[in-house]
Amino acid sequence: MKTRWLLLTNLALLLSSAALATNRRKADCAKVSPLEKLLPGWGRTAKNLQKLPSGAKLCGTSEMGTVSIASDLTGKAIEDFYTPLFAAAGCKPLTCKSNMGIQTDCTCPALDRWGKMQPSAGRVLTQTDDAAYQLYSPYSP
DSSP states (O other): OOOHHHHHHHHHHHHHHHHHTTTOEOOOOHHHHHTTBBBSTTTTOGGGGGGOOOEEEEEEETTTTTTEOOOOOOOHHHHHHHHHHHHTTTOOOOOEEETTTTTTEEEEEEEEETTTTTEEEEEEEOOOOEEEEEEEEEOOO
C-alpha cells in the first residue's frame, strides 16, 4: 500500500513539473535579462557556439559575456543541440541535469586562459518562467 502511494505521489509530481516546463512564457528579448542591458551580437562567444537552434532568436550579450537566447528548447533537445557545438569548442563532455523538468542546466569542463581545467567553463541554463536560456562560453582567445 505504501509503495502504491509513493508511486502515485511521484507520478503527480512528475506530471505537474512537466506542465510547468511546458507553460513557460514566450520570451520577449527586452525582458529576457531584466537586470542587465544586452549588447547586440555574440560578444566574445566561441565561434563554434555561434549557432542558433531552429526557431531561436539571439537577444544579445551581457557585459560579462553571457549570451541570452529566446527559445522554447529545453531538456534533451537542448543537450542534443549543444553537445557537438561545445565539443567543437573544446568543452566536453557536456552533461545536463534537469530540475524536476522545470529548468535544464548543462555544463562542461575546459581549460581557461591560464591552462587550468575549469569544471563549468561552458554552460547552458534555461530560465524557469520564460522560454529562453543563457549561454556561457568557455574561454576563447
